[in-house]
Amino acid sequence: MAHYDTAVIGGGLLGCAIAWHLARAGTRVLIVEKDQVNRHASGQNAGSLHFQLEFRMVEHGDDAARLAARALPLHLDAQRTWAGLEAALGAPCGVALRGGLMLAETPAEVAALDRKAALEREYGLDVQVLGGPQLRELAPYLADTVRAAGHLPGEGKANPRLVTPAFAHAALRHGAELRTGHRVTALHRDGGRWRLSTGDGRSDTADTVVLAAGVWTAELAAMADVRLPVFPVGLTMSATARTAPLLPHLIQHVGRRLSMKQTAEGNVLLGGGWPAKLVTRHGRTDLDRNPELRYESLTGNADAARVVPAVMRLPIIRSWSGMTTLTPDQLPLLGPVPRRPGLHVATGGSAFTLGPTYARLLASTLLGDRPDLPLDDYSPARFGALNFV
Ligand SMILES: Cc1cc2nc3c(=O)[nH]c(=O)nc-3n(C[C@H](O)[C@H](O)[C@H](O)COP(=O)(O)OP(=O)(O)OC[C@H]3O[C@@H](n4cnc5c(N)ncnc54)[C@H](O)[C@@H]3O)c2cc1C
Known part of the structure; x- marks a missing residue:
């Protein structure tokens, strides 16, 4: 048995990034x-660094978009953070910020793009809606059906296979301990400390615990007798065969599910929120099974890519699924859990794009500093x- 200042449960991007901040501040940290x-969402995702509001945030109308926009201060911070991340970690993460375009093809979509950009500008995100020759000059590869695009110069991509391992290595360099292959099976308060037990019968204590367990977060919260409304969502990704550079930008669509980008190796990745089917067992979602691919999602995603005709000619070589975490209001769940002293949570939202920012802010709270952005809108207290x- 050992004692730590903080035990972080989950070795995804959030867990490893939080551990890095805590370890380099000189505290004793364990990641379990x-x-x-990087085995789950953090290593399976699309690698989009989207700082504009996503389709899923605007598709449910203006009120829902206005609520989701409360995360925009995090988007602005994330844009700055990713620009300096490789230097801060001393490792390549495949970060390329060559700009992003959110496309509109119909008059209704152009109107939605204008409303979205106006909302984003209220928060200081400088999205410009481009059309005509200006858009064609910037993105000559787009189909003629594209009428306009929301352009944000700092958007882009990073490589999900590199980012979390880079955080993990940096945390270990600063003295964090990492225990893989150990599942936390019990978590409770014991004499003013948290005691966490793993399946092998081992038990450790910590002053504070961070739940950074992705779709398993509710399961872990329940061990501490807390209910957190986080919902698993199955998602689909596909990759095309490699091709010569054709797509410098991150592409999204304001009227349908689509994200598209080209990797450094030349493959085009297709995603953007196409569902995969969660596996159920005895009437409950089995989080330990990968979601099943759906034919409709594979064909729908490929069809959505027609906005870049050159992509339609590329063969799909691989498709995969993964699970991500949603909260009822699409906002992050970030901060201390009320009435559970020392228990913190970090999950929800686009936690690849926003993960480094969540991690820095949560780590400031844990270190007793005042975070430099207010976290009230993301607090678990809203579900008290x-x-x-
Ligand atoms: C297909 C797909 C595409 C996506 N695309 C994007 C994108 O382009 N941009 C973007 O911003 N976001 C994207 N996301 C979302 C993003 O990947 C996630 O929000 C982010 O990776 C979450 O990181 P995490 O560390 O919270 O979770 P995870 O990476 O899931 O890590 C949680 C870890 O906790 C561990 N764990 C759980 N329970 C226990 C336990 N009891 N004991 C010990 N360990 C435990 C798990 O094994 C896991 O490794 C996508 C997600 C998917 C699935």
């Missing part, structure tokens, strides 16, 4: 991961009515 570092004890 039931599988391997779900908890009676």
Whole structure:
């Protein structure tokens, strides 16, 4: 048995990034991961660094978009953070910020793009809606059906296979301990400390615990007798065969699910929120099984890519699924859990794009500093009515 200042449960991007901040501040940190570092969402995702509001945030109308926009201060911070991340970690992460375009093809979509850009500008995100020759000059590869695009110069991509391992290595260099292949099976308060036990019968204590367990976060919260409304969502990704450079930008669509980018190796990655089917067992979602691919998502995603005709000619060589975490209001769940002294959570939202920012802010809270952005809108306290004890 050992004692730590902080035990971080989950070796995804969030867990490893939080551990890095805490370890380099000189605190004693343990990361516990039931599988391997980067095995789940953090290593399976599309690698989009989208700082504009996403389609899923605007598709449910203006009120829902206005609510989701409360995360825009995090988007602005993330844009700055990614620009300096490789230097800060001393490792390549495949970061390329050559700009992003959110496309509109119909008059209604152009109007939606204008409303979205106006909302984003209220928060200081400088999205410009481009059309006509200006757009064609910037993105000559777009189909004629594209009428306009929201352009944000700092958007782009990073390589999900590199980012989390880079955070993990940096955390280890600063003295964090990493235990992989150990599943936390019990978590409770014991004499003013948290005691966490793993399946092998080992038990350790920590002053503070961070739940950074992705779709398993609710399961872990329940071990501490807390209900957190986080929902798993199955998502689909596909990759085309490699081709010569054709797509410098991150592409999204304001009227349908689509994200598209070209990797450094030349493959084009297609995603953007196409569902995969969660596996159920005895009537409950089995989080330990990868979601099943859906034919409709594979064809729908490929069809959405027609906005870049050159991509339609490329063969798809691989498709995969993964799970991500949603909260009821699409905002992050970030901060201390009320009535559970020392228990913190970090999940929800686009936690690849926003993960380094969540990590820095949560680590400031844990270190007793005042975070430089207010976290009230993301606090687990907004779901306090779900908890009676
Ligand atoms: C297909 C797909 C595409 C996506 N595309 C994007 C994108 O382009 N841009 C973007 O911003 N976001 C994207 N996302 C979302 C993004 O990947 C996630 O928000 C982010 O990776 C979450 O990181 P995490 O560290 O919270 O979770 P995870 O990476 O899931 O890590 C959680 C870890 O906790 C571990 N764990 C769970 N329970 C226990 C336990 N009891 N004991 C020990 N360890 C435990 C798990 O094994 C896991 O490794 C995508 C997600 C998917 C699935």
